[in-house]
Amino acid sequence: MRKILSKLNSITVFIITGVMLGLTGLLIFFFLSYSKTLSRTEQDVTYDKYYVMITDEAESSFWKSVYDAALKTAKEENAYVEMISNNLSRDYSQTELMEIAIASDVDGIIVTAGESERMTELINRAYEAGIPVVTLFNDNTQSERLSFVGVGNYNLGKEYGNLIIKMANEKMFPGNRIKVTVLVDAGSEDSGQNVLAAAIQDTIAKENGENAGRHKPIEVSLVAVDASNNFSVEESVRNLFVQGSTKIPSIVVCLNENDTNSVYQAVVDYNQVGLVNILGYYDSEAILKGIERDVIYATLSIDTQQLGQYCVDALTEYYELGNTSQYFTADSYVINKKNVNEYRGEAVDEK
Amino acid sequence: MKNKLKNLPIRIKMTGISLAVNMLVFMINIVLLIAMNNMSDKIDTVYQANLQLNEISTSIKTVQDSMVEYLGTKTSDSLENYYRSAQEFSELTENLNYRITGSTLGRMERSIKNMSSLYLEEVGQTIDAKRGRNVEKYRTRYEEATKLYGYINTYIYSLNNEQFKENSESYRRMLDAFRQFEVAGNLIMVVVILTSTVLILKLTSNIIRPLRSLTGMADEVAKGNFEIDTIPVNSSDEIGVVTKAFNKMVVNIQEYIEKMRESAETERLLKEKELMMETHLKDAQLKYLQAQINPHFLFNTLNAGAQLAMMEGADKTYEYVQVMAEFFRYNVKKGTRTVTIGEELELVDNYIYILNVRFSGDIHYEKEVDKSLLNVEMPSMILQPIIENCVNHGIREMMGEGRIKMKVYAMDDTACIRIEDNGIGMDEETVDRLRNGRPVSDDKKDSNGIGMDNVYARLKLFAGTDDVLSIESDGPGKGSRFTIYLDIKEKRDV
Numbered sequence: 001m002r003k004i005l006s007k008l009n010s011i012t013v014f015i016i017t018g019v020m021l022g023l024t025g026l027l028i029f030f031f032l033s034y035s036k037t038l039s040r041t042e043q044d045v046t047y048d049k050y051y052v053m054i055t056d057e058a059e060s061s062f063w064k065s066v067y068d069a070a071l072k073t074a075k076e077e078n079a080y081v082e083m084i085s086n087n088l089s090r091d092y093s094q095t096e097l098m099e100i101a102i103a104s105d106v107d108g109i110i111v112t113a114g115e116s117e118r119m120t121e122l123i124n125r126a127y128e129a130g131i132p133v134v135t136l137f138n139d140n141t142q143s144e145r146l147s148f149v150g151v152g153n154y155n156l157g158k159e160y161g162n163l164i165i166k167m168a169n170e171k172m173f174p175g176n177r178i179k180v181t182v183l184v185d186a187g188s189e190d191s192g193q194n195v196l197a198a199a200i201q202d203t204i205a206k207e208n209g210e211n212a213g214r215h216k217p218i219e220v221s222l223v224a225v226d227a228s229n230n231f232s233v234e235e236s237v238r239n240l241f242v243q244g245s246t247k248i249p250s251i252v253v254c255l256n257e258n259d260t261n262s263v264y265q266a267v268v269d270y271n272q273v274g275l276v277n278i279l280g281y282y283d284s285e286a287i288l289k290g291i292e293r294d295v296i297y298a299t300l301s302i303d304t305q306q307l308g309q310y311c312v313d314a315l316t317e318y319y320e321l322g323n324t325s326q327y328f329t330a331d332s333y334v335i336n337k338k339n340v341n342e343y344r345g346e347a348v349d350e351k
Numbered sequence: 352m353k354n355k356l357k358n359l360p361i362r363i364k365m366t367g368i369s370l371a372v373n374m375l376v377f378m379i380n381i382v383l384l385i386a387m388n389n390m391s392d393k394i395d396t397v398y399q400a401n402l403q404l405n406e407i408s409t410s411i412k413t414v415q416d417s418m419v420e421y422l423g424t425k426t427s428d429s430l431e432n433y434y435r436s437a438q439e440f441s442e443l444t445e446n447l448n449y450r451i452t453g454s455t456l457g458r459m460e461r462s463i464k465n466m467s468s469l470y471l472e473e474v475g476q477t478i479d480a481k482r483g484r485n486v487e488k489y490r491t492r493y494e495e496a497t498k499l500y501g502y503i504n505t506y507i508y509s510l511n512n513e514q515f516k517e518n519s520e521s522y523r524r525m526l527d528a529f530r531q532f533e534v535a536g537n538l539i540m541v542v543v544i545l546t547s548t549v550l551i552l553k554l555t556s557n558i559i560r561p562l563r564s565l566t567g568m569a570d571e572v573a574k575g576n577f578e579i580d581t582i583p584v585n586s587s588d589e590i591g592v593v594t595k596a597f598n599k600m601v602v603n604i605q606e607y608i609e610k611m612r613e614s615a616e617t618e619r620l621l622k623e624k625e626l627m628m629e630t631h632l633k634d635a636q637l638k639y640l641q642a643q644i645n646p647h648f649l650f651n652t653l654n655a656g657a658q659l660a661m662m663e664g665a666d667k668t669y670e671y672v673q674v675m676a677e678f679f680r681y682n683v684k685k686g687t688r689t690v691t692i693g694e695e696l697e698l699v700d701n702y703i704y705i706l707n708v709r710f711s712g713d714i715h716y717e718k719e720v721d722k723s724l725l726n727v728e729m730p731s732m733i734l735q736p737i738i739e740n741c742v743n744h745g746i747r748e749m750m751g752e753g754r755i756k757m758k759v760y761a762m763d764d765t766a767c768i769r770i771e772d773n774g775i776g777m778d779e780e781t782v783d784r785l786r787n788g789r790p791v792s793d794d795k796k797d798s799n800g801i802g803m804d805n806v807y808a809r810l811k812l813f814a815g816t817d818d819v820l821s822i823e824s825d826g827p828g829k830g831s832r833f834t835i836y837l838d839i840k841e842k843r844d845v
Contacts, residue, residue, distance in 0.1 A: 020546045021375075024539045028382050045453035050461070080451055080458065087455055089509040100502050103469050104462035 049079035051108040051315055052101040054094050055136065056227075058085045061284040062257040062304060066136070069308025070110065077316045081110070098122040102129055108315040109133045110149075113140035132318045134311050138192050147314040149328040151302050153192045156332055157199020160253055163279055163298055163334065164200070165207050168215040171277070173250045178218045180204070181240065181249035183259045186224035193255055197222055200253065221249075225259060237262040241270040250277060251297075257282040260299065264290045283335055283343065291340045298336035301343075306330035358587045361558060368554045372547040379543050383536045390529050400456075400514050403446075408507045410440040411467070415500050418474050422481055422493060433478060437471055444468070456517065459510040463503060470499040561590045565597060577605050650679045671708050674701045682732070689813070692759060692768065692837070693725035695734045699757065702735050706742060714746060718757040724766045725759075729837050730813045736806045737770050737833050745774020745831055761839065768835040777824040777831050785822045810835065 053070060055063045067083050074081045085097055092100065094111065095118050101109050102125055109126055113119045113135040123133045123143035132146040139148040160182075168178050182197050204220050223240065226232035237259065241248055252267075254260040260280035264287070267276045273295050280287050280299030290296035310328035317324035335343050359367070417432035447464040448457045473496035480489030564582050571579050581598040584591050653676035660669035678701045681694075696718070703716045738755065746753030756771040777785070785803050810819045814837070824831040 017375075017546055017550060020542055021379075024379055024382075024543065027535050027539060028386055047451040047453070050451040050458065080453070082455075082458060084462075087459060087509055087513060088505055089512055090505045092505075096502075099498065100462070100466070100506075103466040103499055103502060105465040105469070106462075 047075075047078050047080040049074070049077070049107040049315070049319065051079060051081045051110060051312065052097075052104070052106045053081055053083045053110040053136075053311070054085065054097045054101065055083070055112045056094060057256070057258055058083050060257045062282045062302075065304035066308040066311075069305040070312050071308070073309045073312040077312065079107070079312065079316070081312060095119060095122055098126070102126050102131060105129070106131060108318075110136050110311045110315075112136050112138045113143070113145065114138045115140055115142070117142075119143070132315055134314050136307065136311055146318055147310075147324055147326055147328060149307055149310040149314065149330070150192060151307075151332050152329050153195040154199045156300060156302075157196040158203050159300060159332065159334060160196070160279055161200045161203025161207070164204060164218060164220075164251055164253070165211075165215075167251060167277055167297060168218055173216060174275075175246070175250075176216060178216050178251065179249040180218055180220045180251040180253065182220060182222050182253040183225045183237070183255060183263070184222050185256075186226045186228070186236075196255060227258075233258050234262050237266050241266050241272065248272065248276060250275070251279065252276060253279045254281050257284055257287070260287055260290075260296070264295055267295055288335070288340055288344060291335060291337055294337065298334055301333045301335050303331040303333075358591075361588050361590065364558055364588070365555070368551055372551055375547060376540075376543055379539060383539065386532065387529070387536070390525060390532065393525060398518060401511060401518065403443075404507055404511050404514065407440070407443050407447075407463070408504070408511075410436060410443050411470075411500065411503060411507075414440050414471075414474060415497070418477060418493075418496070421478060422489065425481065430478070433474075437474065440467065441471060456510060456514055459506060459513065463506045463510065466499055466503050466506065470496060470503060473499060558588075558590070561586070561594055565590065565594050568601070569597065572601060572604075577601060577608060650676050653679060671705070674704050677701050678705060689728050690731040691725060692727050692729055692766065695729060695731070696720065696725070696757070696759070698732075699734045699738055702738060703755070710747075713753055714742065715752060715754045716757070717754070718759075720757070720759040721761055721766075724761055724839070727766045727837055727839055729835070730809045733806055733810060733835070734768070734770070736803065740803055741770060741772040741774060741831070741833075745772040745776070747774075749773075749775050762836075764839050766837045766839050768837070770833045771830060773830040776827045776829045777822075778827055782822055782824050782831075814838065 051070075051074060053067055055066075057063060058067075063083075067081065070081045084101065085092065094113075095116075098109065098111060098119070099122065102122070109131055111119075111123075111133060113123065113133075115138075119140050120143040123135075123140055123145050126133050127144035133143070135143075135145045135148045135150075137150045139145070139150060141148075164178075164180055180200075182200055184193050184197055201220050204218050208217055223236075225236040240252070240263075252263050254263055260278065260282065261284075263276075263278050264280070267273055267278060278290070278296040280290065280296045282304075283299060283301035287296060287299050291299060306328075307330045310330065314324045314328060333343075413436035414433065417429050417436050420426070420429035421433055444464050444467040447467075448460040449464055450457065451461065452458055473492055477489050477492040477496050480492055561582065561584070568579055568582055579601060581601065582594050584594045584598070653672055657669050657672040657676060660666075660672055678698065681698050681701075700716075703714060707714055734757075741755055742753070746755070754771075754773045756769075758767075758769045758771075760767050760769075785807070807820055811817055813819070819836055821834045821836075822831065823834075
C-alpha cells in the first residue's frame with residue numbers, strides 16, 4: 001500500500017480525482033437526461049387532420065392491415081387515422097361509433113357502412129357537420145358519402161366461380177352433385193356481399209349450362225352466418241358440419257377472414273380434410289398455412305394496402321381539391337398452393 | 352501558491368484535507384439527492400392526469416344530475432346547480448388537449464373536449480326547451496345529451512384506463528431507472544469514498560513523510576552515526592521547523608566532534624615531540640659517553656704514549672704501548688667487518704703479548720699455521736674472545752705453566768682452526784652451555800666485552816650452519832679444545 005502510494009505523485013492523485021468527479025458528473029447527467037426522456041411521449045408530435053376508421057371486426061388481421069396502410073399514408077400527409085373502437089373500454093356498434101366520431105368533430109370518417117337507413121342518416125349528419133365520410137368495402141349508396149373504396153365485388157365473385165369450376169374439373173367429388181356453400185353474413189345489409197354471391201351463382205349457372213357433362217353439376221347454396229355477436233360465427237360454421245355427412249358441402253366459400261378461419265378449424269376438427277375444400281378470403285398467416293397444408297384450396301387476397309391508402313387519399317384529395325372520385329377499387333389476387341411461397345416471400349420482403 | 356500551502360501549519364493542512372474530502376462527498380451526495388428527488392417528483396406527477404380526469408368525470412356527473420333534476424323538478428336550485436356545474440365543467444374541459452397528437456391519450460382528450468362542448472350545447476338546449484315547455488324538443492335533446500353523456504363517460508373511463516396503463520408503464524420504467532440510479536449512486540459513493548481515502552492517505556503521507564525521514568535520521572543519530580546528510584526542508588510548518596533544528600543540531604554535533612578530534616590530535620603530536628626530544632637527548636648523552644671511550648681517541652692517546660716512550664728510549668714500553676695501540680686499532684677498524692684468518696691471528700699475537708706483559712710471561716703460546724689458509728675469510732673478533740676465554744677460565748685458575756696451542760690446517764674444503772689449552776678444562780655442563788650459545792658467566796670486568804655466546808652466534812650467522820664451532824673438554828683438569836670450521840671458498844683475493 002505504501003509503495004503504491006509513494007508512486008502516486010500529487011499530479012496523478014489530482015488526475016484520478018478529476019476523472020472520478022468527471023465520471024460521477026457524466027453518470028448523473030446521463031440519468032437526468034434519461035429520466036427526462038422517460039416522461040416524454042409522442043405528445044410532441046402533432047398532426048393537421050384527424051380521421052377515424054370504423055369497421056366491423058376491427059380486430060381481424062385484414063382490417064388491421066387496412067388500418068396500418070391507412071395510417072401510414074395519413075402520416076405522410078401529416079394526418080392521423082384512428083380505429084376508435086380499439087381505444088374504448090366498451091364495445092359500441094358502428095352507428096354508435098359514428099355518433100361518437102361526429103360528436104368528436106373529427107376531420108374525416110372511414111366506415112364500412114352497409115346500406116342501412118340508420119347509417120345513411122348518420123353519414124348525412126356527418127356530411128352536414130362538414131365531416132367527409134368515406135365508405136370502405138361496404139358502400140352506402142344512398143348517403144352523401146364522399147367516396148367508396150372497395151373491391152370489384154362482381155369480379156371477385158367471378159373469380160370464386162372460376163375457382164369452383166377449376167376444382168370441379170380437377171377433383172373427384174362424392175355424390176352426384178358438387179355441393180357448394182357460400183357463407184354470407186346473415187345480418188348484413190351489405191350490397192357488396194350480395195353482388196359477390198350473385199356473381200358466383202351467375203358464373204356457376206353459366207358453367208352448368210355450357211359445360212354440362214364435363215363434370216358433375218354444381219349446386220350453389222347460400223348459407224347465412226350469424227355474425228351478430230362474437231361467438232355466433234363459430235357456431236354457425238360448426239352447424240354446417242354437424243348436420244350429417246350427406247349434407248356437408250364439398251366446397252365452402254368464405255367471404256371474410258373470420259369465416260375462413262372458423263371453417264378451416266372446423267374442417268380440421270371434424271376430420272373433413274380432403275373432403276371439404278375451402279375457398280378462403282384474405283391472406284392472413286393462418287390462412288396461408290392452411291393453403292400450405294392443403295386444407296384451404298385457395299384464397300382471394302385483396303390488396304389491403306391499396307384499400308387503406310385509397311381511403312386516406314380520398315380524404316386528402318377532398319381537403320386539397322374540394323372533391324374526389326366516387327369510387328376506388330383495390331386489386332385482388334388468387335393465392336393457392338403454387339404461388340403461396342412466392343407470395344409469402346414478397347410479404348416478407350415488404351416487411 | 353504551492354509554497355504558501357506548504358507553509359501552513361499541520362493543523363490547518365489536516366483540517367483542509369478533511370474539509371475538502373467531506374465537501375467532495377457532500378457535494379456528490381447533494382447531486383445524487385437532487386437527481387433522486389427529481390425522479391421521485393416525476394413519479395408523483397405520473398398520476399396527476401388521472402386525478403384531473405376524475406375531476407372531469409365528477410363534474411360531468413353533476414351537470415347531468417342537475418339537468419335531470421331540473422327536468423324532473425324544475426326548481427331554481429337545480430337550475431342554479433346546473434349553471435354552476437356547467438361552468439365548472441366547461442372550465443375543466445377547457446384545459447384538455449385540443450391538438451391531434453401522436454399519442455392516443457392526447458387524441459382521446461381532444462375527442463372528450465369536442466364531445467363535451469357538444470354535450471354542453473345539447474344540455475343547454477334541453478334546459479332551454481324545458482323552460483320553453485317544448486316537451487317534444489327537450490325530450491329528444493335530453494336523449495341526445497344523455498347519449499353523449501354516456502359516450503363521454505366511456506371515453507373518460509377508457510382514457511383513464513389507457514392513461515393508467517401508460518402511467519404504470521412509465522412508472523415501471525421510472526422505477527427501473529430509479530433502481531439503476533440507486534445502484535449507480537451507490538457505486539459512485541463507493542468510488543468517491545475510495546478516491547477520498549486514497550486522497551487522504553496521499554496527502555497525509557505528504558505531510559508525514561518529512562516527519563518519517565526525520566525519525567529515521569534521529570534513529571541513525573541515536574545509534575551514534577553522525578555522518579548523515581541533512582534532511583531537505585521544503586515546508587515551514589511545525590515539522591519543517593523541527594527538521595531545521597535537527598539539521599542544525601546534527602551539524603553542530605559534527606563540528607563539535609571534529610573540534611574534539613583536532614585537539615586530541617594536537618595533544619598527541621605534542622607528546623610525540625616531547626618523547627622524541629627525550630630520545631634525542633638520551634642519544635646525545637650516549638654519544639657523549641661513547642665519545643669518551645672512542646677507540647680512536649684511545650688509539651691516538653696510546654700512539655702518543657708510544658712516541659713518548661720512544662723519545663725517552665724505553666723500548667719495551669714503546670713496544671708494549673705500540674702493540675696495545677695496534678690491538679685497539681683492530682677493534683676500531685675491523686669491529687664489524689669480515690677479516691682474514693691472518694688478521695685474526697695477528698690480533699691474537701698482540702693479545703697474547705699484552706697478556707704476557709701483564710701477567711709476566713705466564714702463557715706459552717704456540718702456533719702451527721698452514722700459510723695457504725691465511726687469506727680465508729672469517730668474522731672479526733672471533734679468535735681473541737676464544738683465547739680470552741681460555742686464559743680467563745682455563746689457564747689463570749690453574750697452577751703451573753699455561754699453554755695455548757693454535758693450529759690452522761686444511762681438511763678437505765674446510766679450513767680448521769683449533770685452539771687448545773691445558774687449563775682446568777670444563778665440566779659437561781659448561782660445555783653444553785657454551786655449545787648452546789648461552790653465556791657462562793656475567794663476569795665482564797676483564798673482558799673485551801665479547802662473550803662466547805656472541806662469538807658462537809656470529810660464527811653461525813657467518814657460516815649459515817650450526818656446525819661451525821666444536822667445543823671439547825676431556826674433563827676437569829684436562830684442558831679444553833675449540834675448533835672452528837670455515838669454508839675455504841670464502842677466501843679473499845690478495
